[in-house]
Amino acid sequence: MMAGVGTIADAVARTGRADPMIPRRFAITRVRQDTRDTFTLLLDPVDGGEEMTFRAGQFTMLHAFGVGEVPISIAGDPRHPAPLEHTIRNVGAVTRALVNAAPGTEIGVRGPFGTSWDAADARGHDVVFVTGGIGLAPLRPAILDVLAERDSYGKVLLLYGSRTPDDILYGAQMRRWADLDGVNVQMTVDNAPHGYKGRVGFVTELIGRAGFDPRRAFAFVCGPEGMMRAAASALVSRGVSPARVRLSMERSMKCGIGLCGHCQLRELFVCVDGPVLDYARLEPLMDVREL
Amino acid sequence: MDDIRLLPATGLEGLIAQLRSRGYRVMGPTLRDDAIVTGEIRSASDLPQGVGDEQDPARYRLRKRDDGAYFGFAAPAQSSKPVFFPAEEVIWRGRRDTAVTPDSAASASTPDNAGNPTTAPASSPHDPGFTVERDQLDAPPIALLGVRSCDLRAVQIHDKVLAGRTYIDAHYVTRREATFVVAVACSDPAATCFCASMGTGPRPAATDPATGEPSYDLLLTEIAPSDPDRHHFVLEIGTEAGRDVAHAIDTAPAEFDDQHEALAVTAHAASQQTRRITAATVRDDLRASAESSRWEDVASRCLSCTNCTLVCPTCFCTTVEDVSDLTGATAERHRVWDSCFSEDFTYIHGGPTRESVKARYRQWITHKLSSWEDQFGMLGCVGCGRCIAWCPAGIDITEEAAALGRMRAGGVLPTGDHVPTGDHVTVTS
Structure with missing residues (x-):
């Protein structure tokens, strides 16, 4: 008789890394309500293991026990990865379970997965962050990367749009970036109540007038797909190279490691080839409806 | 002829017994x-001896053969x-360490809108943690x-997709470890078969083109099933493990003519195939066809029933289901086949x-015949024809690719043009 086949543990051990399908246990240490429907969870591991280091732009799969799992970009500072920080909009069963969980509740975390903004590529250049709504959360680690070495970059712009003044995310933080870190922050809202004194209009309209040198600029864009496409198009129209325009794509993901097939965008597995991809690669794919 | x-x-009985032993x-x-x-x-009597099949678009029927062939049929239903x-x-089973208490629910945060974390850590000692364990397979x-x-x-394609990349299933x-293959x-071939045009059959390649590893340990070619006195198999040895088995069972040395006779079987099978895909150009054809009006046409016929993806031997998409008991004390995470045809x-x-069926059909066929090559360096279709036979609407992947x-x-011109729906030509060259 020959021996039976090996175990799952054997197969995983041969890969030389931890089992990517098994969630690590993290406890929710704090919950911060950011807006009407958006919350930030701060998480610490309870397995005694190390903090989860990550690169700006990467995401994790967050698991609410018995409910399900969702991909969420990490919103924290790559230089200070503990506690692990995620900003989550309450839009479905899993996100509802996560934002309603009491502090102390344990959730499962897999990851980090996916590609990075690699903001350091923009050293010596102007940097334009274009984002809307909760899209600021996946960009925040890249902004913090740039601000950690502020002198290495040229002009830094943050063009931010939200639906209404009440939906503005990280408002206090954006003011600090503008006041203390030399970031040119421009905000706009799609709709405002009567008497609102700020700018009203789409964030993409800010791109044409913003003060940066398109020939030496990198742009990092995160938001709803239609907004990202319009923003990338406006940036390229101003002369930014499509290869220097980076977007974070959102797709359905069940595994996060390129196996479940849900996130495919033609030849791309958005979870491993992305989520951050450059517009030179994405433009022909985004031009086709429902690809 | 070693x-x-x-x-x-x-x-055959001895071969099965030898493998089981x-x-x-x-x-x-x-x-x-x-x-x-x-x-x-468990024995040769479990094989469908004397059974053949008929496969056509939206049709699969078994028929009784008038000989004793053990393998006288085309692609099995699955x-x-x-x-x-x-x-x-x-994937894993989880168990709550302690029950959820009303206390922990009551300690929910009362956050403010100032943008600062203000919630105190949990006061309840009953943290509802959970422990997760992998199932460890213990199978022969x-x-x-x-x-x-x-x-x-x-299987070789799945070896690349599921076992040959950064992350593995x-x-x-x-399960795939230490597999012994008697091909x-x-x-x-059935009327739905087109492996010859895909370069994937009817005779297996000796090696996996991606890895160079042997494709099989042993290869059988069935000879003269209608003549009980001559009925036998030509047995080709692909590996040392195969040689060991071959010499442990009732085999005899073959002559040059025997090999010739085996090759004639597959040459004839290839010549019988009427459907084909032009494998050399299909990747570029589909890449260029994203905006084709053909998608409207096929969407008008496709029921998005997912049959094609379920019978496809290379489709690998899955989803996960979380199954918990009524108390929430235990939960299991299941990985189940999914289909790009589901909304x-x-x-x-x-x-x-x-959202649209045309986008879903486009995704499926473009993945199989085009983007699969970009992802894995090979096409994702092996020409088995199952998607044709098991499509209740009889949609034919070879016909769609040809169109x-x-x-x-x-x-x-792709966009907005209406193409008459009479354009369903089955390529029979």
Whole structure:
């Protein structure tokens, strides 16, 4: 008789890394309500293991026990990865379970997965962050990367749009970036109540007038797909190279490691080839409806 | 002729017994519910001897053959895909460490809108943690008996997709370990078969083109099934393990003519195939056809029933289901086959990214015949024809690929043009 086949543990051990399908246990240490429907969870591991280091732009799969799992970009500072920080909009069963969980509740975390903004590529250049709504959360680690070495970059712009003044995310933080870190922050809202004194209009309209040198600029864009496409198009129209325009794509993901097939965008597995991809690669794919 | 031997038809029993005695679970074609499906083979009587099949668009029927052939049929209704990649698998089982208490629910935060974390850490000592454990498979190694070229190629494709990249499907890798392969050269293709045009059959390649590893341990070609006195197999040896088995059973040395006779079987089988895909150009044809009006046409016929993806030997998409008991004390995470034809497949908040059926069909065929090559360096179709036979609407992947190729070659403007729906030509060259 020959021996039976090996175990799952054997197969995983041969890969030389931890089992990517098994969630690590993290406890929710704090919950911060950011807006009407958006919350930030701060998480610490309870397995005694190390903090989860990550690169700006990467995401994790967050698991609410018995409910399900969702991909969420990490919103924290790559230089200070503990506690692990995620900003989550309450839009479905899993996100509802996560934002309603009491502090102390344990959730499962897999990851980090996916590609990075690699903001350091923009050293010596102007940097334009274009984002809307909760899209600021996946960009925040890249902004913090740039601000950690502020002198290495040229002009830094943050063009931010939200639906209404009440939906503005990280408002206090954006003011600090503008006041203390030399970031040119421009905000706009799609709709405002009567008497609102700020700018009203789409964030993409800010791109044409913003003060940066398109020939030496990198742009990092995160938001709803239609907004990202319009923003990338406006940036390229101003002369930014499509290869220097980076977007974070959102797709359905069940595994996060390129196996479940849900996130495919033609030849791309958005979870491993992305989520951050450059517009030179994405433009022909985004031009086709429902690809 | 050291690598080729002859096995009498009655020797199949000895081969099966030999594999079982070596600890293999032997899986091969069996009869169930008027179809040939992969099941466990304990003796030669489990094989569908004397059974043939007829496959056409939207049609699969078994028929009684007038000979004693053991492998006288084309692609079984289901491939060997589920042997290594079951339709449902438990990824892990979880258990709550302690029950949820009303206390912990009551300690919910009262955050403010100032943008600062203000919530105190939990006051409840009853943190509802949970422990997760992987199922560890404890199964004997598999011997695939009678796997034909298309399905063997499909296994090799899964070896790349599920076991040959940065991240692996650990269940697949574990089940696939130490597999012994007794392949069979195909003698009786169905009308739906087109492996010859894909370069994936009817005779298995000796090696996996991606890895250079041997494709099979042993290869059977069935000879003269209608003549009980001559009925035998030409047995080709692919590995040392195969040689060991071949010499442990009732085999005899073969002559040059025997090999010639085996090659004639597959040459004839290839010549019988009427459907084809132009493998050399299909990747570019489909890449160029994203905006083709053909998608409206096929969407008007497609029921998005997911049959094609379920019978496809290379489709690998899955979803997960969380199953918990009524108290919430235990939960299991299941990995189950999914299909790009389901509307939920691309659902994110706000709706699916591929809402229309035409977008879903385009995704499926473009993935199989085009973007698969970009992802894995090979096409994702092996020409087994199952998607044609099991489509209730009889949609034919070869016909759709040919139509897209013709429209591209003819310079048909893709967007907004209406193409008459009479354009369903089955390529029979």
